[in-house]
Amino acid sequence: MNRVLIGKVSQKGQVVIPIQIRKALGLKKGSKVSFELNNGEITIKKLPTALDWANLVKQIAVEDVNIDENGYFDPKKSPDFHDWMVNG
Template sequence: MPITKVTRNYQITIPAEIRKALGIKEGELLEVELENGKIVIKRLKKERKTLKLNKKLSPEEIEKVIEEGMEECMQ
């Protein structure tokens, strides 16, 4: 069984064999829950929004898309 350590910033690293087995990639969003005294980490099922290339967006439009994405993550 792999072991991980809590850093001084209360972060943990998911061991490589677990990441590979689950196909977890850098930048992916995960949900963390407490169930019956155990930490359960689940892959977030929502797809992240992407912006189409070659589309000119104003700074206001970019901010709006960022805010919408953050709100979706909080749901």
Template sequence: MMEKKRAQKVFNVKLSTKGQIVIPAEIRKMINISGGNTLQVTLDETNAIKIQKKPTALDWSNLIAGIPNEVVTFNENGTVNTSKSPNFAKWMSEDE
């Protein structure tokens, strides 16, 4: 399944003397975070900083909620057997 990409937005924030930043309300609403949530901060080889929400158990549960729960049977040529695994086949073709 392909995820739709959002248009990139740039926000300017100030670093406090204690090294803190405020994440703009628009971003907090978009990714559903609030006080007490855990965030992951990554520094890449170009010194770019990436901050993202650390997935919660509920996030993972919601992510897998739509995945069909059935035994997936494959044909001899490696394709999904749509008659024996109809839900999985339907799920795999949703974005086509």
């Protein structure tokens, strides 16, 4: 969505976010947004919810790694550990 949409500021300083943007971002009643002012331009961003964070954490791979006293691990038991350490 690369088009300009217009909102109007109310007497109380409230702005209605156009429906196309609310739908695209999944904004609902109670959703939180942040405002950033930079060189006369305002950036509005949707803040992640607890559910957003929970879904993100679910995507993190879990692997038990046993490292011995010399700092070595068994790559057969932890096949993804090396790539994770190198690539983050």
